[in-house]
Amino acid sequence: xxxxxxxxxxxxxxxxxHDLVAPFLAIxxxxxxxxxxxxxxxxxxxxxxxxxDGQVIGWLTTxxxxxxxxxxxxxxxMVHPDHRRHGVGTRLLELAxxxxxxxxxxxxxxxxxxxxxxxxxxxxYRETRRVHYVxxxxxxxxxxxxxPDGMRLVPLNELDPRQLYDxxxxxxxxxxxxxxxxxxxxxxxxxxxxxxPGLVLDLSMALVDGDRxxxxxxxxxxxxxxxxxxxxxxxxxxxxxxxxxxKCAALHRAAEAGVVRMYTANYDGNAPMIAVNEWLGYxxxxxxxxxxxxx
Numbered sequence: 001x002x003x004x005x006x007x008x009x010x011x012x013x014x015x016x017x018h019d020l021v022a023p024f025l026a027i028x029x030x031x032x033x034x035x036x037x038x039x040x041x042x043x044x045x046x047x048x049x050x051x052x053d054g055q056v057i058g059w060l061t062t063x064x065x066x067x068x069x070x071x072x073x074x075x076x077x078m079v080h081p082d083h084r085r086h087g088v089g090t091r092l093l094e095l096a097x098x099x100x101x102x103x104x105x106x107x108x109x110x111x112x113x114x115x116x117x118x119x120x121x122x123x124x125y126r127e128t129r130r131v132h133y134v135x136x137x138x139x140x141x142x143x144x145x146x147x148p149d150g151m152r153l154v155p156l157n158e159l160d161p162r163q164l165y166d167x168x169x170x171x172x173x174x175x176x177x178x179x180x181x182x183x184x185x186x187x188x189x190x191x192x193x194x195x196x197p198g199l200v201l202d203l204s205m206a207l208v209d210g211d212r213x214x215x216x217x218x219x220x221x222x223x224x225x226x227x228x229x230x231x232x233x234x235x236x237x238x239x240x241x242x243x244x245x246x247k248c249a250a251l252h253r254a255a256e257a258g259v260v261r262m263y264t265a266n267y268d269g270n271a272p273m274i275a276v277n278e279w280l281g282y283x284x285x286x287x288x289x290x291x292x293x294x295x
Contacts, residue, residue, distance in 0.1 A: 044103030
């Protein structure tokens with residue numbers, strides 16, 4: 001077995017691994033190849049493959065949680081079921097911790113199968129909550145709710161990025177989660193969020209009140225499968241169905257573009273967004289434990 005940065009030739013077997021272990025992450029061949037072509041991304045960021053007999057049998061990604069204070073790290077680790085209990089996961093996790101500690105992270109967060117909680121506890125991971133993955137066909141979305149008077153629905157590619165930045169910084173500070181987010185400079189956000197190669201600006205939606213974004217939903221993926229990575233409503237607009245409206249609009253737009261599947265996830269304590277997703281028609285497909293470890 002060899003552990004190394006993946007190369008474009010690894011994309012096919014890496015996609016097989018993702019589809020087998022975590023199909024709910026909405027990884028596509030095109031998205032994976034774009035990520036491999038982009039190389040490593042910034043401090044704390046890494047992509048590593050465990051390769052045996054020319055096939056990807058393990059996969060690791062690491063990153064810092066943007067805007068967190070104290071600085072937190074996150075990782076995603078998967079090993080092919082036929083190659084578990086042979087040290088692949090252990091070596092990948094050791095490398096993940098090394099990468100994150102070198103970048104200054106004081107903790108690491110991972111979403112893991114519940115069966116892996118006992119194994120992860122050996123490294124000091126503790127479970128803080130559960131996260132539920134859901135998916136649906138966008139063509140099955142309900143009718144679009146009415147748009148409030150004086151407001152308009154706008155795809156993100158028709159907005160000035162500064163408008164989304166202002167709203168997203170407020171939303172990050174108030175969203176549920178284990179990391180404390182205090183915000184990040186505009187230029188950093190522009191590179192890591194707005195200009196991210198996975199963000200589908202034309203299929204992500206915002207509700208705009210004048211020149212201000214009242215709520216938005218961000219989609220990551222392509223025109224085949226999309227992962228909704230964040231949906232938020234600014235505090236003064238909450239309780240008015242904004243999240244339901246922007247998510248429903250994004251589903252309709254995705255269906256028109258030919259997207260076949262939409263995916264997202266919610267923490268188990270986020271009752272309002274869970275209710276929105278149930279109304280839209282999302283069905284639960286998997287549950288993971290949220291684990292955190294001091295580094």
